[in-house]
Amino acid sequence: MGNKKPLTNYVRRMTRALMNAGVKSVVISPGSRSTPLAYAFASTKSLEAYMQVDERSAGFFALGLAKATGEPVVLLCTSGTAASNYFPAVTEAHYARIPLIVITADRPHELREVGAPQAIDQIQLYGNHVKYSVDFPLAEENSDVDDYIERHVQRAASVALSAPSGPIHLNVPFREPLLIDFEMETPSPTFIQRMKGIDFLDASTTQFIESVLHKTEKGLLVVGELPIGIDTELFWKFAKALNWPVLCDPLSNLRAKVPTNCMNLCIDRYDALLKSELYKGKAIPDTVIRFGPQPVSKPLSLFLKKVRPQTVVLVDESPEFRDPLGIVTHHIQSSAEAFLQINVQKEESFYARIWSRANHEATVVMENSIGSDEGAYTQMLFSHLPDESDLISGSSMPIRDVDTFFGKTDRDITIFANRGTNGIDGVVSTALGIQAARKRPTWLLIGDLSFLHDVNGLIVSRFHETDLTIVIMNNDGGGIFSYLPQAESGNHFERLFGTPTGLTFEHIAAMYDAQYASIESMEEFEQELAKEKEKNIRIIEVFTNREANVTAHRTLWNEITKRIDSIE
Incomplete structure (x- = not known):
């Protein structure tokens, strides 16, 4: 059966490096070429291994795991068109900023582009829809390869988790035989730990935002989809101090567990309200602060694009901020939590009461x-x-x-x-x-x-x-x-x-x-x-x-x- 040590060492190092990067779950679709990693994952007790025979569905299942936890999730498949079937989920993960780690097993280099079965061009397979892509070397007894594996897995995972999160692709070739030694101990690591920095707003940014908040009489908070685990108590504390209406997209998850003292600020019927031409005339804001992507509502998008508020501040952790309407005037590149630390205290305005009253009336109609x-x-x-x-x-x-x-x-x-x-x-x-x-x-x-x-x-x-x-x-x-x-x-x-x-x-x-x-x-x-x-x-x-x-x-x-x- 040959010497199993190099291959076992290779996949064990890769497995541990993924776990050190925060991976707790892997989704595996059956196939021959991915056997070494499939065995390594399945035999690691602290990893949760899920099976899904359809790669397209497996991709979205893994996306759901990562979306719900905010943690990186590994996808593993064999070579060939199996990898192609991950593309829809990879695309969604790219635009939704979900940390998927896609591992496609591949044929060794000598079997590429020579007519070998289940061999397609997997290099850069997902193009610009992944944040990072690397073609790994073959397993061999070489300490430099050991170092390469651990550091490149960590580097790739760090890219997946850095704001904005997104999918990355590891293409891993294996040469037969594909079996590993289950009894062999995991080798000592050569990479130890990654540490993250803390987001904060600098003094000039804070001063600018405080100035905008204090001088605005007609202000709106618009909140699209927020990442799982965001501190909603901190958000509502900020919103209550600001006393602006909060247009809450359902995917913001701010419509649930709303504090009693913020119920009047939580506007959940804006999609229906903004179908009224008369109401839109009353609701024009001077300033909009948006968190997350543009909400689902088309009437809201049309309204904001038409009125083009004087100041539109977008809080987005990515330098590639999301502005499909072309109306953002200021981009604050930070996490929402960093922005919500800003100190502000304002009384409820007449403008806020307009939104609250209309929202209540719309709710009465719906409930009846x-x-x-x-x-x-x-x-x-x-x-x-x-x-x-x-x-x-x-x-x-x-x-x-x-x-x-x-x-x-x-x-x-x-x-x-x-x-x-x-x-x-x-x-x-x-x-x-x-x-x-x-x-x-x-x-x-x-x-x-x-x-x-x-x-x-x-x-x-x-x-x-x-x-x-x-x-x-x-x-x-x-x-x-x-x-x-x-x-x-x-x-x-x-x-x-x-x-x-x-x-x-x-x-x-x-x-x-x-x-x-x-x-x-x-x-x-x-x-x-x-x-x-x-x-x-x-x-x-x-x-x-x-x-x-x-x-x-x-x-x-x-x-x-x-x-x-x-x-x-």
């Missing part, structure tokens, strides 16, 4: 609306979510319904979604990864097309326990397109955009031994939500009508507009 559309179903779902649970939203209509209907609450509910690229793929796998990381009851709100895209993701439930309830809004097609101008043209709309499939998912549920319910009415949905969850996976399929959904949403928005327009 009666319907049987997707909005009504999601409202009922959100009211049912238990304390200490997680909600994952699909893209397209689900995240917009979360934005519209998930109101502020004192319950501990954390919301996740893949909004790096806003794709509908990989959502089931991401949800399963988040649940695996957080170990809390988890709910996934998803459309039928998005669910179809990642049915393979359910395979992971055959290898690992989970607690996931999937609520599928089945409107037989792409519901969001019905709200866009394309819907006004009857020519080819259904075939090109509606894309009805006529598929239902009872047989999918049976294949994965999932608890299943088919819902046709609000009464049935309420009864189903009251039932106990009996299996690892639960699928609730809610049948709705796309045209009725559009009509109901627009009717609700019109009622809100009428009510807030009548405010003196």
